[in-house]
Amino acid sequence: MNQPTTEKLRWNTADLELFPDDGKRYEIIDGELFVTRAPHWKHQRVCVRISNTLDNWSQMTGLGETVTAPGIVFGDNDNVIPDVAWASNERISQSLDEAGHLTAAPELVVEVLSFGHENEKRDRELKLKLYSSQGVREYWIVNWRQQQVEVYRRERGILRLVVTLFNGDQLNSPLLPDFNCAIASLFI
Template sequence: MSQSISQSTTDKVRWTAADLELFPENGNRYEIIEGELLVTRAPDWRHQKASTRISTALDTWSLSTGLGEAVQAPGLVFTAADNVIPDVVWVSRERLAALLDEAGHLTGAPELVVEVLSPGSENERRDRELKLKLYSERGVQEYWIIDWQRQQVEVYRRSQALLRLVNTLFSPDRLLSPLLPGFSYPVSQLFQ
C-alpha cells in the first residue's frame, strides 16, 4: 500500500491541449511543453510594444514581398502535449496552408519564431530553455529572443539539425535574416 501511495505522489501530471479548453478566459496565457503546464500573466506594456514593433516590421515586409505572413500570438499546436503561444511567427506562403488545421492553429513549425522575454527567472527558463528546445526539435529555422530589459536580440539559426545562437544584436545593429531577403530592421526601434 505505501508503495502505491509514494508512487502516486511522485507521478507528474501530464497536461494536454484538451485540458486547456477547461481554463477560464482570465488574461493568463496557458502553454504546455512536454506535458508541463506553464502559466504566465498578460504581458506588460514594454513586452507588447516590442512584440508589436517586430510584428509590424515583418508584416510590412511580407506585404511588400508577398513571401509570407507574420502574426502575433498564434496558437502553435505541435502535439497534444506541446501547445504554445509564441509572441510572433513568420510563415512562408508555400508552407502556410499545410501548417494550418481546421481551427486555424499552426500544427507545424513556422520558419521564424520570435519571443519577447518577460521579467523573472521562470519566464527566462521557458523562453531560453524549454521553448528553444521545443522549437529546435520541431524544425523552426530561426528563433529570435528579444530582451527589452537588456535591450538586445539573440538570433538562433538552424545548424546541423539544432537551433544555435549565431548572434547577439544591440541597439546600433540591424536585424537581418537569410529567410527574409531584403528585410532589415534597426534593433534600437524595438526599445524606443
C-alpha cells in the same frame, strides 16, 4: 520495502479547453502546464514593433504572413503561444488546422522575454529546445530591458546562437530576403 511512485501530472491540448478565457496565457510544453499573466506594456510594445516590421516586409514580398500570439499545436503535449511568428505561404497552407492553429513549426519564432527567472528560463531553455526539435529555422529572443536580440539559426539540425545584436546593429536574416531592421527602432 517498496517506495511509492509519484506520477507527474501531464497536461494535453484537450485540457486547455477547461481553462477560462481570462487574459492569461496557457501553454503546454512536454506535458507541463505554464500559466503567465499579461506581459508588461513595454514587452507588448516591442512585440508590436517586431510584428509590424515583419508584416510590412511580408506584405511587400508576398512570401508569408506575420502573426502575434499565434497558437501552435505541435502535438498533444506541446501547445504554445509565441509572441510573434512568421510562416511562409506554403507552411500556412500545409499546416493550418480548422481551429486556425499551426500544427507545424513556422519558419521564424520570436519570444520577447517577460520579467522573472522562470519566464526567462522557459524561453531560453524549454522553448528553445521545443522549437529546435520541431524544425523552427530561426528563433529570436528579444530582451527589451537590455535592448538586445539573440538570433538562433538552424545549423546541423538544431537551433544555435549565431549573434547577439545591440542598439546600433541591424537585424537581417537569410530566411527573409532583403529584410532589414534597426535594433534601436524596436525599443524607442
